[in-house]
Amino acid sequence: VKEESPIIANTFHHSEFADTGKLVEQKERQGVTISLAFPTLNEEATLGKEILVLKTELMDRFPLLNEIAVIDSGSTDRTREVAADNGARVFSSRDILRSHGTYRGKGENLWKSLYVLSGDLIVWIDADISNIGPQFVTGLVGPLLRDTRICYVKAFYERPLRAAGELAPSGGGRVTEILVRPLFSLFYPELAYLIQPLSGEYAGRRSVLERLPFSVGYGVEIGHLIDVYHGFGVGALAQVNMDSRVHRNQSVHALGRMAFGILHTFFHRLETYGGARQLRDLGRMHITVSAVDSRHEVSLTEITAEERPPMVELEEYRKKFGAARPG
């Protein structure tokens, strides 16, 4: 079955934006600035290479990026030292907007990054990419610089797993295929055209991002997609093929916690936008049971379902960036 979708029309390959010099020209002509941020928690193994390559390529050789920053959740390894050694600005998440408290989670880091970054376009990249290259940035900012109607760009890719010295195909994101795509197909079929809605690499316009609420945990990506869809239309979304992203494998338990957080955010959005009505409060604990010898081990993990308000609702933010309170 062939279906037309604005997302398919806004699907690109990173090679379409490989001419970095041209992107710099577009950026300068439009008078915009671009910030790159890495949300981190114990990423010393891959972060240094990511920063060195992207800074060398996209700041020293081509002035595409105005800044590179790391927003750290309290790493206990050398993540912050590695980032600073390689020339990134390093922030501790808890030190940003201290009066608003702190949560531990990727979404929290992304939300707080809006306050410390200066760019008009914001790029977020996960810090565990083994095969980093400039395409992870140029591919994401390319559509934003080319088409002003596009506001939010997601990466997609093959995701081979690095195990035992080999790269093996992973068969795509498991949480995406088993959970998110069925949910989208049921409630938001237009968004089911996103190939990897949960990818950790995306970019957006500050003017849009500052108006989005942020789930502090695993639900940040799905929340953004639904909010952009409702607030700015499906045509504001784009996706870019990055070919391949080599990453660490995650355990089924970790994926289960992720799915729990995503469901929380999804149900919350259904309620917000009138897609469904919740008749009872959702549980806060993710429960797993495993068989250990002749016993059963039960483990309860609290997954935060907190949401941060749109950044533009904060007075400090409006003062710093001269933004207007949402109407």
Place this chain on the structure above:
Amino acid sequence: VKLFEKVGRVFSDALRFATRRPRRTAALRARADIGTYVNRIISDAVLFNELPSPTEKEEVRCNFILRRLTEFGYTEVAVDEHGNVSVIVPASGESVQYVLVFADIRCEEYSPAESLARLEKERVVGRGIAENSLGVSGLLVLAEYLIKNQIQLGLNLVLLFTSFDPGAQETQPLEHFLRGWAARLAFGVNVRGLGLGRVEERPMGTYKLVVTARTPERQVLGTEPGASAITVLANVAHRLGSIRWDSQNDTFLNVARIQAGVGFGWYAAEGVMELEIFSANRDALEMTRKAVGATIANLAAEAGASAEITVKTFFPTGNAEMNTGLNRALQGIQARLKIKSLPVSLPDHSAVLNSLGLPAVSVGIATGRKSFREEYVDIRPIEAGFRQLFSFLEESTRERAGGHA
């Protein structure tokens, strides 16, 4: 019209270098910030190392280089049908002579997982990074450094990215390139990743041979007589090790690796041995290779086994005398930059130029290690290595240009 366009592009590259401030000022200014190029060398090495190799004419790697050179501002980048990518950096004066500065872009040991480099505090780790990719990125960044800082040297430079198929029986891309260029070259420089401080005083010709021995399959508790592949290869290694290969003791044989076996309960029916033959004498090298082949065939036949010999790598023998002047210049620069000189006898691609009557040296830009288990380069010495490469080219071309004037 096409001819005019081409001529225009050639002049454009020449003009880019020619319409500048006096070159010595540019060179002095540039030398001061040479350290800022170290991250570019590492970054390009990391990105280049992830590109698959070997491939047909190394197309993917050539495209990376082509794109880079174009981004730097070179408008006349040549790519030939053998996969050689080259660019010319014109001399400051009227010189008609060229210096060939080249690097090998092919990596026999590329692995999709192990060639994804890892950046540590003091080193860059990854299969192919030291022996292969760092030399390529060093040459690429040299191209960038020259054009960005508007530096012209005493002689014209041809920067060449070529590939060596170590087991190829046919002519190498470098040899194809040299057919058109040898008459215009003053000397050659092979840029390598590893080997900072090494001075190839006796460039040895080298064969790396792979010997595959096969014997009939036999159970340990069976009654049939015969040798196992392990016995055959061990016997070959023992016999070859006891032979003196020439009267001057200029030829050496090394058993680098033996691997054999099938499983418990069975004698090994197949085994592989890797041998290296080194010689400073071209004739002795060839003679030894033939003698080694005959010895292996005889010993295998005596044991009722078969043996197949393939050439894994070949480096021709260089001419030490021809390279003396360049080696002295290199050692002088190393002394000035406080890089410890280490005279060595190693196989080297630059020997190909010697065979055409051209002096040539290899210049390593970093220290590090390549072993069976890991490969890495040390980050700290790269700055000195890059400075050494630039100074060597600057001084040796100035000297030659002066000599010709």
